[in-house]
Amino acid sequence: MAAVAGKALGDSAFSAPGQRGTRQRRVIREWLGTSAAFVSAQQVREGIAAKGDAVGLTTVYRTLQALADAGEVDVLRTDTGEALYRKCGTGHHHHLTCRSCELTIELAGPPSVEKWSQSTADEFGFNDVQHVIELSGTCSNCR
């Protein structure tokens, strides 16, 4: 689904007209691809710095936001309100996240909840239902 028109080694975001390909965006997107965990903007910047590249924090924020808007990364909020980002698959999915290290596994939700979600919304007269299902726990490494 959602095949990119044309370009073969396509990077979907930043290919729209008026969007330029810069070193910073390449580096950020590349680094995100190496992290299985949800990470903060600060962590993205530090991780990139540790590899010798430097990107301004403002640029990290803007790029992450653009990627989130493009649907290329998922965003969630910690209980302190901080935003965490992760490069995820494109289809509908949920997460199993370690509360200690934020390691995350993508899950296909149980099919029954999709129905349940819709019928419950109908029952109470709500439209345009969306559902959020997140599992969290402690991974074997963090035991």
Add this chain to the structure above:
Amino acid sequence: MAAVAGKALGDSAFSAPGQRGTRQRRVIREWLGTSAAFVSAQQVREGIAAKGDAVGLTTVYRTLQALADAGEVDVLRTDTGEALYRKCGTGHHHHLTCRSCELTIELAGPPSVEKWSQSTADEFGFNDVQHVIELSGTCSNCR
């Protein structure tokens, strides 16, 4: 479950030894009881002010946090990171919330997901699983 020992017309929080019953706490808790929507600390203060009472914002924050710690209110984060609070029932439940006015209905989750949650966690070696299930939509009033 979690019956309060002794006191009959019990208010669970603020009844521990060393906890004092103040006007501010009474007013905040009372006002929360009248709101079916998730509300911010600011909104709590404004709502109380509109009824002629005045409570410092710091006190609102502290009281909401104490109530949350005591399990008397649920907390969730908006997509901007702001904390919203709601006086909910004590049992395990989920929410159907209007994205426009934050009106919220408490739901019993579909029994199947409780099992699914546990078995999925087991499968990936995660311990102490918790799950968050939130439905959102547009309520009939906000249509």
Add this chain to the structure above:
DNA sequence: ATTGACAATGACAACCGTTTTCACTTAGAG
């Protein structure tokens, strides 16, 4: 290869919700 228009960058300041500080007030036990 050179140019030029305009998107992108990043140091810095502003922002805003939340927490901390601290001098003052007050509930409630004795």
Add this chain to the structure above:
DNA sequence: CTCTAAGTGAAAACGGTTGTCATTGTCAAT
């Protein structure tokens, strides 16, 4: 009533995020 520790709230500090704006870099057109 009195005394003490809990509570209050104005103001300052805090931290993540966003806005500003002068400078830099991309890339289409020449």
